[in-house]
Amino acid sequence: MPLQPTDIRERMIVALDFSTKKDVTQCLARLDGLIRYVKVGMELYYAEGPAIVHYLKEQGLKVFLDLKVHDIPNTAKGAMKSLGRHGVDMVNVHAAGGVAMMEAAREGLEQGTAAGAPRPLLIGVTMLTSTGQQTMNEELAIPGTVEDVVVHYAKLAKQAGLDGVVASPLEVPMIKQAAGTDFLTVTPGIRPLWAEKGDQTRITTPEQAFQLGSDYIVIGRAVTASPDPAAAWERIVNAVQAACL
């Protein structure tokens, strides 16, 4: 999807990796009016529950609920049926759960979505962006290249009727080639040159991610752990605009 000036902020998702609503509200106050899409992960959801999702929706934000469901098909279906009731915009499952699990998750999500409301986007997690080649081969005992495994999982996700996958921006061109340009890519592992790499392994800058064809980028600590989140955010937006528009 080519980047349009109007939709840049719609495609930049801020990871709210906090454990209290108070931390979230402080962060949102500092980013007031600058962001459109946020991600709620396990830390925040397990601490605050569905209420935090409803709160964020009331603030007019789009919400990606990143709980990475991974279980037997029947359980994944039930989980997605429950999550579909929260009115989120995007949810995910682990593609490593296989086609039957992802199909069940999609059915559950469809059943849980309120009548007349659009089904949230359902995205499959491929290989976590913190996992490098050596770790995947030697520790996880998965042979082959990371790129081949990611593309394989993307094809499974497409077969199961999912809308796209989570992967590193580095793998986006191969995913698009294998699964089609309409198959969405949601990419964490985003690191501006001035940010700490931390625990991420397969990384690019925000502008490289869009140049490689990412549909959505996910940015956490580069913004949320910055002493000035608004300045960090605008620096990233400006870099993307300068490189991609």
Ligand SMILES: O=c1ccn([C@@H]2O[C@H](COP(=O)(O)O)[C@@H](O)[C@H]2O)c(=O)[nH]1
């Ligand atoms: O493969 C994955 C899947 C999910 N994530 C999540 O994205 C953010 C990234 O945060 P940073 O602070 O920008 O590293 C975080 O919430 C992860 O849980 C991922 O990084 N990689």
